[in-house]
Amino acid sequence: MSYIEELFSLKGRKVVVTGGGGAIPGSIAAGLAKAGADVCLWGRGTNHPMSEAAKEVRAEAGPGAGHVEAITVDTGDAAACERAVAETETLIGPPDVLINGVGGNRGKAPFVDLDEKLFREVLELNLLAGLVTPTKAFARYWIARGIKGNVVMMASMTSYKPLSGVWAYDAAKSALLNLTEGLAKELAPQGIRVNGIAPGFFIGNQNRALLIDEKTGEPTARGKAILARTPFGRFGEKSELRGAVIFLISDRASGFVTGVTIPVDGGYLTDNI
Numbered sequence: 001m002s003y004i005e006e007l008f009s010l011k012g013r014k015v016v017v018t019g020g021g022g023a024i025p026g027s028i029a030a031g032l033a034k035a036g037a038d039v040c041l042w043g044r045g046t047n048h049p050m051s052e053a054a055k056e057v058r059a060e061a062g063p064g065a066g067h068v069e070a071i072t073v074d075t076g077d078a079a080a081c082e083r084a085v086a087e088t089e090t091l092i093g094p095p096d097v098l099i100n101g102v103g104g105n106r107g108k109a110p111f112v113d114l115d116e117k118l119f120r121e122v123l124e125l126n127l128l129a130g131l132v133t134p135t136k137a138f139a140r141y142w143i144a145r146g147i148k149g150n151v152v153m154m155a156s157m158t159s160y161k162p163l164s165g166v167w168a169y170d171a172a173k174s175a176l177l178n179l180t181e182g183l184a185k186e187l188a189p190q191g192i193r194v195n196g197i198a199p200g201f202f203i204g205n206q207n208r209a210l211l212i213d214e215k216t217g218e219p220t221a222r223g224k225a226i227l228a229r230t231p232f233g234r235f236g237e238k239s240e241l242r243g244a245v246i247f248l249i250s251d252r253a254s255g256f257v258t259g260v261t262i263p264v265d266g267g268y269l270t271d272n273i
């Protein structure tokens, strides 16, 4: 085994990717399977059955990759998450990595027109289904078995500076940075590491309409403003997120790293005047 393989190979690792039917989580899952991990996608499969998502991830990962399986589960449901952990164990073996891919924004409005019902839904999506509920199920499972697990959260540029009009998404994603640090500290004595990545702007299902004009295929005014603020002048390619995740879950490469969030943003956060 080469030194690089020793540091970064994911052979034998058992990874759950929540939101695995989605754009970013699906691409990360394919990258982890390519690096040798056995992967189980968790998702609601509402618009797209999870068995189909698994097929697509297998195809993207290509021959020689780890196993890719899928479970239909609502990650906002605590009992369903407990059951899905047991099911994952049967499908791929005891999971030791959780990638919290569930999340996203819905709607955009001036503060004075804010819809409180939608606000609650987006908080629940990003903070409960996207973080608390699955992470709690895994932390309990790992602590009970002495497994030194690994969690990767999905932060955002809104974690650092608000984006206009997406109030609940702003609130949830900034809280996610705080919870990543808090959980890292609390779970460190059990050898569990908790980190995150903060993607810049990537075209996903949940943000496509905000960033790309459906009729022309050109960036919307908001999309153009983002590109103007991104020193690389483009949206990210989903595959560009894989390296940061592989680094964070490779214990030999990042075993002393916990509580951090790595921006992968084409320089967006460097914006100045």
Ligand SMILES: NC(=O)c1ccc[n+]([C@@H]2O[C@H](COP(=O)([O-])OP(=O)(O)OC[C@H]3O[C@@H](n4cnc5c(N)ncnc54)[C@H](O)[C@@H]3O)[C@@H](O)[C@H]2O)c1
Binding pocket: 018, 019, 020, 021, 022, 023, 024, 025, 042, 043, 044, 045, 046, 073, 074, 075, 076, 100, 101, 102, 103, 104, 105, 125, 129, 130, 154, 155, 156, 157, 198, 199, 200, 201, 202, 203, 204, 205, 206, 207
């Ligand atoms: N796309 C971007 O530019 C971007 C930027 C920063 C952060 N993010 C974050 O990355 C993550 C993935 O974003 P994406 O753009 O790929 O979104 P996406 O909508 O393509 O994927 C999210 C997936 O989660 C699933 N899901 C939603 N609620 C669920 C639940 N309760 N239980 C199980 N599955 C559920 C959806 O069905 C979907 O398949 C999100 O947390 C998002 O906030 C995205």
